Amino acid sequence: DNQRDLERAVEELSEMLEEQVEPESIRGLRQKVTDKTVYVQKRNEIVLDDTATGFLESRWTWNVPVDGFDAPEHAELDG
Numbered sequence: 001d002n003q004r005d006l007e008r009a010v011e012e013l014s015e016m017l018e019e020q021v022e023p024e025s026i027r028g029l030r031q032k033v034t035d036k037t038v039y040v041q042k043r044n045e046i047v048l049d050d051t052a053t054g055f056l057e058s059r060w061t062w063n064v065p066v067d068g069f070d071a072p073e074h075a076e077l078d079g
Contacts, residue, residue, distance in 0.1 A: 002050050006043040
């Protein structure tokens with residue numbers, strides 16, 4: 001599930017940033033953090049795209065009124 005993957009990746013990134021940093025491990029840690037940050041950004045884009053598409057396909061619905069959002073039959077996805 002997309003949201004679960006994003007949550008897991010964010011938690012892993014957070015844990016990396018909380019680790020004890022030794023001078024000799026800075027280069028490797030920097031690369032790991034950079035790689036995980038890129039992954040989190042990509043997963044975030046996927047979640048946002050899936051949410052927008054799901055809304056237009058009526059897979060997702062708002063459980064409260066949201067100003068600026070029409071019903072799917074009146075909305076169009078930019079792109």
